[in-house]
Amino acid sequence: MAESRNPYSDLPPEAYWRSAVAEAGLYGMKGLWASRWVLPSDARFATFGSCFAQHISRALVARQIGWIDAEPAPGRCPVEIARKYNYGVFSARTANIYTAAQLLYLVRLASGELAADAAEFWDEGGRVYDSLRPAIEPDGFASRDEALLSRRSMIRAFRRSIIDADVFVFTLGLTEGWENAATGQPYPMCPGTVAGAFDAAAHVFRNYRVSEVSADMGAALQAMRRLNPGLKVLLTVSPVPLTATASGQHVLVATTYSKSALRAVAGEIAAADPGVDYFPSYEIISGAPARAGFFAPNMRSVEAAGVELVMKHFFAGLDRSGPAAHQRESDVPDQKEEAAEARMAAEDLACEESLLEGFNRG
Amino acid sequence: MAKRKSLPDLLILGDSHTAALKAGCDAHGLKAEVLGFSGNLWHAGHIVLNRSQELRVRGAAMQARLKAVEDSLGGGSVLRPELPVLASVGFHLGRLVPPFGFRNHVTETAVFDAEEDRLFASSALVYDYALHFRGGHLRLLRRLSRLVPLTVVAPPHFYTAPNYAAFYAHVSDAIRQTGLRFCDPREAWGGGAAPLGPEYLSADGVHGNEAYGARIVGHMIEKGLIGRRAD
Numbered sequence: 001m002a003e004s005r006n007p008y009s010d011l012p013p014e015a016y017w018r019s020a021v022a023e024a025g026l027y028g029m030k031g032l033w034a035s036r037w038v039l040p041s042d043a044r045f046a047t048f049g050s051c052f053a054q055h056i057s058r059a060l061v062a063r064q065i066g067w068i069d070a071e072p073a074p075g076r077c078p079v080e081i082a083r084k085y086n087y088g089v090f091s092a093r094t095a096n097i098y099t100a101a102q103l104l105y106l107v108r109l110a111s112g113e114l115a116a117d118a119a120e121f122w123d124e125g126g127r128v129y130d131s132l133r134p135a136i137e138p139d140g141f142a143s144r145d146e147a148l149l150s151r152r153s154m155i156r157a158f159r160r161s162i163i164d165a166d167v168f169v170f171t172l173g174l175t176e177g178w179e180n181a182a183t184g185q186p187y188p189m190c191p192g193t194v195a196g197a198f199d200a201a202a203h204v205f206r207n208y209r210v211s212e213v214s215a216d217m218g219a220a221l222q223a224m225r226r227l228n229p230g231l232k233v234l235l236t237v238s239p240v241p242l243t244a245t246a247s248g249q250h251v252l253v254a255t256t257y258s259k260s261a262l263r264a265v266a267g268e269i270a271a272a273d274p275g276v277d278y279f280p281s282y283e284i285i286s287g288a289p290a291r292a293g294f295f296a297p298n299m300r301s302v303e304a305a306g307v308e309l310v311m312k313h314f315f316a317g318l319d320r321s322g323p324a325a326h327q328r329e330s331d332v333p334d335q336k337e338e339a340a341e342a343r344m345a346a347e348d349l350a351c352e353e354s355l356l357e358g359f360n361r362g
Numbered sequence: 363m364a365k366r367k368s369l370p371d372l373l374i375l376g377d378s379h380t381a382a383l384k385a386g387c388d389a390h391g392l393k394a395e396v397l398g399f400s401g402n403l404w405h406a407g408h409i410v411l412n413r414s415q416e417l418r419v420r421g422a423a424m425q426a427r428l429k430a431v432e433d434s435l436g437g438g439s440v441l442r443p444e445l446p447v448l449a450s451v452g453f454h455l456g457r458l459v460p461p462f463g464f465r466n467h468v469t470e471t472a473v474f475d476a477e478e479d480r481l482f483a484s485s486a487l488v489y490d491y492a493l494h495f496r497g498g499h500l501r502l503l504r505r506l507s508r509l510v511p512l513t514v515v516a517p518p519h520f521y522t523a524p525n526y527a528a529f530y531a532h533v534s535d536a537i538r539q540t541g542l543r544f545c546d547p548r549e550a551w552g553g554g555a556a557p558l559g560p561e562y563l564s565a566d567g568v569h570g571n572e573a574y575g576a577r578i579v580g581h582m583i584e585k586g587l588i589g590r591r592a593d
Contacts, residue, residue, distance in 0.1 A: 071481055074491060075464025081490050142485045149474060153482035340460045344402075347456045350566040351378030351400040 026289045027309070033317035036277045037232055039166055040325035044068050046091040046161035050098045050173020052238035052281065052302065054089045059311040065320075067091070068164055071157035075337070086136050091165075092157035093150075095133035098173040099208060100216035100265070101186040106132070107223045110159035116152045119185050122196040129195035131187060140195065162227045166325070171281075172262040173238045175208045176245060176254070190246070205246045207257075213265045221269070221276070233276045235266040239285035241300050259286070279317070281310045369435060369445050370395045371591040373510075375417075376450025377401040378569060379517045383448060386575030390583060392590060394448075397431045397440055399424055401454035407498055411505050417441060446511040448588055452499040453517050453533050456568065459525050462491060469528035485528070492532045500540055507542055513587045515545040515578070518570035520558040527555065543587060550581035 013019035014031045021029065044066040047057040060067035073087035082088055086095060097103050108114040120131040127140030128147040133154070134140075141147035162168060178187045181204045192198030208216070225231055237259060245254035263282060270278040285294050285306050292299065294306025370393040374380045380398035387394035399409055399419060408420040416439045419428050431440050441447070467483040474480045483491075493500075506512050514537055521527055537544050548554065562574035570578070582588045 072465045074462045074467040074483060074487070076461040077491060078494050081487070081494060084490070085484075085487050137484055137486055139486060145471070146484055149471060149482040150484055153474070153480075156478070157481065337461075337464050340464065344457060344460055347568055348400055348402045350568055351402070351456070354378040354381045354564065354566065354569045355398045355400060 021289055026293075029289065029313075032284065032313045033279050035317050035319045036274070037167075037319065038322045039232075039318070039320045040322040041320050042066055042324040042326050043166040043320055043322075044164055044326065045167045045169055046070070046165035047169045047171075048090050048092075048094060048097050048103070048158075048161075049169070049171030049236070050096050050238040050240070052173070052236070052240055053096075053169065053171035055302075055307045055311065056169055056171070056236075056314070057088070057090060059307075059314070061088075063315065066166075066326075068161045070161040070164070071154060084138055086133075091161040093133065093136055093154045094158055095136050096173065096188060097170075098188060099175065099177045099186060100172065100213045100220065101177060101179070101206070101208065102188060103170065104216045104220040104223075105186050106155075106158055107162075107220045109155045110162060111223050111227060113223070116155055117148055118183075119151070120180070120196075121147050122191070124195055124197075131185070131191070131196060133188065134195040159227065162224050162231065165228065165231060167232045167234050168224065169234045169236065169279075171236045171238050172213075172266060173240070174242065175213060175258040175261050176242065176247060177206050177208065178203050179206050180204075207247050207254075208261070210261045210264055213261060214268060217265060217269055221273070225275075231275070233273075234279055235270060235276060236279045237262045237266055237282035239282045239306075240302060243300070279314060281314070284310050284313060369442070369591065372446045372448050372588055373397060373431075373435075373440060374448045374450070375440075375506075376448075377404055377454055377517075379450040379515075382518070382564070382570035382572065382575035383450060383515065383579060384575070385572040386577070386579030389572065389576040390579050392579070392583075392588070395431060395434060395440075397428065398450075399427070402457050404451060404499065405454045405457035405495070409502075411502060415439070415441065415505070415509055441506070441509045443510060444591075446513070446588060446591065447506060448582075449503060449506065449512060449514045450517065452496055452503060452514065452537060453530070454499075455517070455521070455526055455529055455533075458492065458495055459523075459529050462488075462529070463525055468524045470524055473524045483525075485532070488525075488528050489532045489536070492529055493536055496533055496536065500536060503537070503542055504540055513543045513545060513582065515582070516547055518558055518562065518574050518578070519548050519551075519555075520563055520568075520570070522557050527557075545578070545582050545585070545587055547578050547581075550578055 045060055046068045047053050057067055068091045069088065071092040073082035086093055094106060097106065109116060121144050122129040122131055124140065128144050129140040130136060130147050130151050132151065141150060178190045179185060181202055190198065191203050221233060241255040242251055242258060245251045247254045259282065266278045270276045285302055294303050295301065296303055372392065372394050374383050374394050374396045376398060378398060378400060380396050384394055384396045403409060403424065410418050412418045417428065419425055432438065466480050468474050468480045469483055469488055474482050503514055516534055519530060521530065534546055551558065562570055564571040
């Protein structure tokens with residue numbers, strides 16, 4: 001009797017749980033992800049999303065792979081000050097973008113569909129907070145004008161990151177969020193938690209459905225591609241559980257809904273759109289092989305070892321074997337600094353001459 | 363050992379703006395000794411007070427400059443309780459402001475609006491940045507104020523390039539907050555924020571001239587910040 005053939009007969013080891021997971025073990029898993037694109041060797045990445053996205057920013061910087069820093073800290077800014085003012089976390093100072101609704105709102109700002117002052121500012125204790133990023137400055141802004149200028153600066157940089165990127169990496173974080181009932185403006189966090197004041201009549205809780213997340217992501221992608229038609233989007237889902245839920249469910253159940261919905265949307269979009277890919281950071285941290293071992297004792301924060309493993313798979317699957325596509329604009333700031341250094345040296349000389357002339361007079 | 367001489371009315375200590383201050387003192391008949399080092403040396407922290415509360419500077423040429431002033435005052439430390447010090451110390455904006463703008467950050471709305479590649483920096487950020495690089499100078503000035511009658515004077519406010527006015531204001535505020543006796547030259551010109559006119563600038567474009575010196579020193583005399591020393 002001839003051996004029976006079926007679709008599973010010739011599948012590679014990665015297709016079988018026993019060989020791919022159980023026998024391979026956590027650190028032996030291979031082929032978890034292979035980029036669907038051949039990227040230029042000097043590919044540029046913009047990174048945004050929920051807090052887990054910042055690990056991708058850092059890993060790209062550490063490997064000197066083209067991370068777009070469209071809103072860097074000022075020149076020679078001490079590291080502690082840059083950190084205090086949330087520079088260098090994402091490609092622009094958007095702060096965490098937890099929901100698809102937030103991403104869409106920011107893209108609308110970047111494309112000019114919404115005016116920069118469309119979103120609220122909150123006055124509190126003589127300081128002004130940007131409702132889109134209430135914790136972006138440690139003590140808010142000195143005035144509304146200043147807060148608006150800073151927001152406009154962020155919007156410029158966000159727009160530039162979309163335009164300059166080969167790959168826009170976006171980490172989906174939450175389905176739960178808060179919106180303004182009248183304007184529909186989504187908030188990154190509930191008003192009254194970090195800044196602002198909660199008003200039950202004005203602020204509504206949303207636990208976005210799969211269809212809503214999908215629609216928002218679709219609209220955001222469309223608007224981003226109007227700015228950069230060749231833009232590729234790499235989606236990930238943050239494995240970090242919810243800090244709290246306002247859904248009325250147990251937080252574990254709410255977390256599972258949230259992550260499942262986001263994972264499903266990411267998969268759907270990537271399946272339908274060749275310009276979108278999905279990278280499984282969520283699976284690496286939250287999947288059974290890790291036995292929750294990458295979570296800190298609070299069962300929420302992800303330990304460095306987990307991040308390291310995620311990034312190992314990320315870089316293993318990344319294909320940057322294409323020819324370089326960009327000119328070395330990175331040299332331009334250096335030239336500008338050199339010119340400024342030369343001017344400062346010339347001024348030093350003028351200062352020394354002024355001192356010497358003073359001595360001569362004396 | 364150098365022979366002890368009669369002391370001048372004041373010691374002008376600081377950066378290259380000391381030259382205009384000296385010219386101003388001359389114009390008003392104040393006898394002033396000058397100990398000046400280029401702003402980049404102040405910026406780099408090359409001028410310090412040691413544990414014996416003596417002024418020390420790095421580099422042989424600069425040490426010779428310090429020694430010459432010590433000798434001119436009759437030997438020993440230049441810092442003496444009976445000798446008032448007018449300090450042009452703590453700003454040195456020529457070394458502080460340009461690097462801040464290396465990544466296109468600006469503080470002025472007009473510049474931000476006009477140039478699409480500009481990024482805006484908040485006043486809190488500028489203040490923290492300025493204080494990071496000038497905190498040591500403020501500590502030095504506070505220590506000096508415990509040793510000598512001290513007046514700190516800001517440099518001439520001629521800046522038109524981006525960010526200078528903001529840094530000038532923030533460093534001025536930080537000095538005021540220390541409680542040190544402080545002269546803000548803008549007050550001598552009516553208190554406005556407008557930059558000084560070219561008639562007060564030296565040919566190099568980065569220092570006040572003799573006319574500037576005469577006016578600012580006259581203002582400080584009028585305000586009782588400096589004067590003839592009573593022996």
